[in-house]
Amino acid sequence: MAKHVDDQLFGFACIGVATTVGGVAVLLATGFPAGAALAYVAISALIHVAYEFGLMSSYRLGAFNQTYPVARGVSPLVVATGAWWLAGEHLGLLAWVGIVTLAAGLVSLALSGGHLGREDRPAVVAALLTGLTIAAYTLVDVLGVLKERFGTRRLAAAALVAAGILLISA
Numbered sequence: 001m002a003k004h005v006d007d008q009l010f011g012f013a014c015i016g017v018a019t020t021v022g023g024v025a026v027l028l029a030t031g032f033p034a035g036a037a038l039a040y041v042a043i044s045a046l047i048h049v050a051y052e053f054g055l056m057s058s059y060r061l062g063a064f065n066q067t068y069p070v071a072r073g074v075s076p077l078v079v080a081t082g083a084w085w086l087a088g089e090h091l092g093l094l095a096w097v098g099i100v101t102l103a104a105g106l107v108s109l110a111l112s113g114g115h116l117g118r119e120d121r122p123a124v125v126a127a128l129l130t131g132l133t134i135a136a137y138t139l140v141d142v143l144g145v146l147k148e149r150f151g152t153r154r155l156a157a158a159a160l161v162a163a164g165i166l167l168i169s170a
Helices: 008-030 035-061 064-087 093-111 118-148 152-169
Strands: none
Touching: 008 035, 008 152, 035 064, 035 118, 035 152, 064 093, 064 118, 093 118
């Protein structure tokens, strides 16, 4: 969708409407997060908006088949490292091998043309930054769930509703 609409901001606002509606449905079924969780919701929502704008920049600067795998490939490695550093999660050797293999495989798709030229660098940098936002909202969501002991669905749904509202208003 992002490459096939004339107005990307409008397209992402439509995505914001859909995530807001879906998030509200989940919140109605699971209940709203407690007051202590609202800081995590707000931070996650802001990071989600940064992710959407990063994704738009990536798609504007490069090909989808180059930027999306880079963005998605870097995030598992950053999340695993962040989970170790921030939450004390310890993964075994096999898990690390799997994460590194996944990240390397996805990032290697950016090289499917044979090499990265100077003209590809802005798109790859935008994709890497987008990957960092994916990792950031994932870690914020996990930390919120761990520290505040509330349901994952509630935090994710509330963050999506807030991010959707921000995207719609952009």
